[in-house]
Amino acid sequence: MAHFKLRVCILALFIPLTAQASSTPHFPDVPDDAPYADAVNALADMGIVKGDANGNFNPNSTITRAEFATMICRMLGVESEALAITQSSFTDVPAGHWACGYITEAANLGMVNGYGDGRFGPSDTLTYEQAVKVLVCAWGYGDLAVQSGGWPNGYIYIANNLEILNNTTNIGNTPASRSVVALLMYNSIQIQ
Secondary structure, X not given: OHHHHHHHHHHHHHHHXXXXXXXXXXXXXXXXXXXXXXXXXXXXXXXXXXXXXXXXOOOOOEOEHXXXXXXXXXXXXXHHHHHHOOOOOOOOOOOOOOOHHHHHHHHHOOOOOOOOOOOOOOOOEOEHHHHHHHHHHHOOOHHHHHHOOOOOHHHHHHHHHOOOOOOOOOOOOOEOEXXXXXXXXXXXXXXX
């Protein structure tokens, strides 16, 4: 865990330098004037988000829990560690699953814990509250969120205080769109 905290501290020094919005749009379906355009383009510059087979971002589509675990590992710079993992932490994530390493690494770092019954739900749609919880934990504020009320209100409270929720609307336990997830991630990087 100390290695992870050191990595987060080092990333916190460099991310603000790289988190500036790209002047070149990355995706044809992300209009320059969209409220999430800067976030999407900056995350693409950092290699955190990628397009589909047609090069689109699909801002209004939802995201799966496996896809978000992948993005979180990329954001924290632990993708190579995730790719080296061959064992699963969850009964519904077989070792051959494309995101097994990402999910397991996110669990190892304390950012995700599944449903509490051994399942992760890799194909389940990510909710706004789940995204907020993972981001709060990713930057080391999970204990503070628990002290502030725990799931989900304590995480929302801490995220709001850290300005992670800026330019988003709390949509609670409903599916989060890719554009909202991009805004949440971008905001979380900006506060580091």
